[in-house]
Amino acid sequence: MNINWSKLGFHYTETDYIVRSAFHGKWEDGRLAGEWEKPYATKDKNISLHVSATCLQYGQEAFEGLKAFRGADGKIRLFRWEENARRMQRSAEGLKMAAPPTELFGEAVRLALKKNIRFLPPYGTGATLYFRPLLIGTTPRLGVGPGTDFEFIVIPSPIGPYYEGKFHCTSFVLNRKVDRSAPLGTGQFKVGGNYAASFRATEAAHLAGFDCMFTDSKTHKYIDECSAANFIGIKRVESRRSKVEGGESRVESQKSKVEGRRSKVESIEYLTPRSSAILPSITNDSLMTLAREKGMKVTRRHIRTEELADMQEAAACGTACVISPIDKVIDPDKGITYHLTDEPGPILTDLYNTLQDIQYGRVEDRHGWCEVVES
Numbered sequence: 001m002n003i004n005w006s007k008l009g010f011h012y013t014e015t016d017y018i019v020r021s022a023f024h025g026k027w028e029d030g031r032l033a034g035e036w037e038k039p040y041a042t043k044d045k046n047i048s049l050h051v052s053a054t055c056l057q058y059g060q061e062a063f064e065g066l067k068a069f070r071g072a073d074g075k076i077r078l079f080r081w082e083e084n085a086r087r088m089q090r091s092a093e094g095l096k097m098a099a100p101p102t103e104l105f106g107e108a109v110r111l112a113l114k115k116n117i118r119f120l121p122p123y124g125t126g127a128t129l130y131f132r133p134l135l136i137g138t139t140p141r142l143g144v145g146p147g148t149d150f151e152f153i154v155i156p157s158p159i160g161p162y163y164e165g166k167f168h169c170t171s172f173v174l175n176r177k178v179d180r181s182a183p184l185g186t187g188q189f190k191v192g193g194n195y196a197a198s199f200r201a202t203e204a205a206h207l208a209g210f211d212c213m214f215t216d217s218k219t220h221k222y223i224d225e226c227s228a229a230n231f232i233g234i235k236r237v238e239s240r241r242s243k244v245e246g247g248e249s250r251v252e253s254q255k256s257k258v259e260g261r262r263s264k265v266e267s268i269e270y271l272t273p274r275s276s277a278i279l280p281s282i283t284n285d286s287l288m289t290l291a292r293e294k295g296m297k298v299t300r301r302h303i304r305t306e307e308l309a310d311m312q313e314a315a316a317c318g319t320a321c322v323i324s325p326i327d328k329v330i331d332p333d334k335g336i337t338y339h340l341t342d343e344p345g346p347i348l349t350d351l352y353n354t355l356q357d358i359q360y361g362r363v364e365d366r367h368g369w370c371e372v373v374e375s
Contacts, residue, residue, distance in 0.1 A: 008160030060137030071361030
């Protein structure tokens with residue numbers, strides 16, 4: 001094996017084993033009954049499918065993405081895999097599929113890690129071992145409807161940064177011509193159809209040298225997702241104190257009023273979209289927790305595209321890229337370019353470093369997000 005760890009990008013690299021588990025069931029009183037087989041490791045990377053399998057005919061498919069890190073202390077950490085298991089279960093429920101139980105999901109990921117431990121990149125290279133858990137419907141079927149047979153597969157691959165140059169800024173272009181998912185459709189689930197639906201827009205943006213920012217599918221007024229990642233906006237909010245602080249005397253308070261002066265308070269707001277059409281990001285959830293701990297106001301709401309003009313920093317975030325700061329956003333429909341920053345800003349940089357410190361074991365994991373795995 002000859003891998004230049006520091007030169008890895010977000011591309012598939014062949015490893016020794018994948019891990020598989022199959023489910024065979026039947027519908028009983030509206031419930032899918034059956035059992036999952038024990039996960040096993042195999043060197044066979046191919047899938048034998050009937051041409052009428054429900055994953056091929058009707059898109060019964062879901063997947064996940066998570067990472068293992070070799071820490072500064074030499075220990076191996078899996079980051080929040082239970083949340084990935086729960087999210088796959090929600091996706092499976094949304095597409096009428098059998099969902100791998102949390103225990104089985106964890107067993108399969110740990111087995112994939114241990115059988116491919118030589119592909120876990122060394123600490124300090126910026127590379128990690130990425131896992132792509134995949135769930136597909138395998139029942140042969142021509143009539144429209146869900147299947148009863150499924151296969152769960154964990155595919156490992158060492159990866160580098162999603163964007164070249166590691167932590168640096170990217171540029172986005174707003175797209176109102178393509179909808180990646182409907183408001184009450186499958187956008188909240190991690191299924192391949194959402195990504196396929198976005199390819200027209202993302203590839204057009206890439207050809208022009210940008211990444212794609214999607215607006216909401218109902219009104220096209222609000223920011224939805226950054227290509228395949230969640231959106232973060234950072235705003236500095238200035239407000240005036242309306243009450244006298246405990247340490248300020250009544251005389252001083254009255255003097256301030258007479259002089260027409262009231263002390264201003266600057267706070268930082270972490271903004272991210274609230275939408276039924278976007279994927280709940282585990283990375284974004286982690287960053288929101290860290291932002292609150294740092295004293296920021298965390299707000300999830302509809303974000304108008306025009307609000308980009310008021311943001312000091314913005315970024316895409318997700319498992320693959322962690323945080324990818326945005327330097328500018330072009331709105332071709334309105335002929336506007338929102339210039340945000342020339343380099344990663346201090347707030348997002350701090351959040352990025354804090355999360356990475358937890359993942360690499362450089363600081364105490366007070367939230368219990370990482371599972372230490374014995375190799």
